Amino acid sequence: MTFSSPLSTVSKYRRHKYAGPVLVVAALLTIGSAFSIASALPSATKMTAAATTTQIAEGKKIFAAGCSSCHGLNAEGSSIAPALIGVGGASVDFQVGTGRMPMADMSQQAQRKRPVYNAEQTAALAAYVSSLAPGPSAVDGANLNYERDGNTAQGGELFRTNCAMCHNFAAQGGALSQGKYAPTLMGVEPKYMYEAMITGPQSMPKFSDKTITPAEKLSIIKWIKAAQNEPSLGGATTGRVGPVTEGLLAWLLGLGSLIGIAVWLATKAR
Template structure:
């Protein structure tokens, strides 16, 4: 009788068996993840730390003379704490920094003195000082999926008063200027909007959404691809240079014809 009872109890499945099995499975999974994840996290942390350390070395060798050894600024250069990785990537990626000589504005150049990896390391170092705008994701800088029509409207409302409706740039006060934005890499256009270099205001996501910035980049790309089908754009500065051209060359031709007719009649 006792043997039969034991056998019956042994064959009967306990109601908590499934719960217990799930707990055991979770315990095994968690143990395995804990054994692997720290290694990956430590590797990522080590890589980030190495990037920051290398960026600091590059900064001290090339930037500290103006921005200070702690990047907190001097009389010759502003404080960089809080400008974010995007500002560094923009300034160094467009050749504006390091400046060849002090001036009212850093010009864009094609002579980039640092590799992409070195620029990323300096950006990582500056970003480690204080929170700031990060380098944008390619989803919003490639202009793929952007609406050039919507971007053109946003550009004319927010940017054309300085950069010209055709993106040709224009003069500002005290020797400064708004540079031409046609032919500029989409990433740098986006970074300029979120960091506000020199005299440019900051257009954060509250002012212009990431999708809106992508549309503006799409508009600029479309303008660059279209070019000037009507002939010489004369700087895309509107009726002033066009009127000057008409007066100088048009009247010049008329005067030349009048002189020629006078000499012929004589």
């Protein structure tokens, strides 16, 4: 029996739905492909040389206005917020770029929301924080050619060993203690996933480049994207959160509809 995987043909059927994002990613990838992964990735952990003094000054201004009330005037931290000296541009790019910072309220954990600052302002903030002390700098999404450099199967294995315990087997997110949670990874931009792995935002630990190499990180991203783009094999998913929703469906839809039919069956016809 000749048989090709449903997955290998999926992209052409998603054109209508993901045309926009796919084109953008494709364009970014084309630009990014000029750099090889070997040269691009190590630079991600060094300071960006491009940070100009004006950018830093601009960032300092934004910081003073929007961040210093919690993180201190010189990012030295306070009782309610950590010091940002040495966290690097990657952390700023992740926290501000995903809208987690500035925090809306002092709840258990910062949530992803619409970013307050635009890309330029975020870059300026990152440049300012990077200028305080060296740290991992922001990742350029264009350099993350995970489709080319990643290995899905290896990524899956790494994901299940290092990520699934918090983010669930299908990257749908999960509960942590005391009301905290690991967010879903569906639809998260690759660069933010990468930055999260190297900076360890909030409850998440860091995953060092020596224990999970940059190439392995790309494999993880590739697997997550494959899981996200996989057609719902076998029917609509029940949230991909395991047997709880399956049991609920069996009772409500399965037994529920059968009881409905049994009521019809046992009433007399007129």
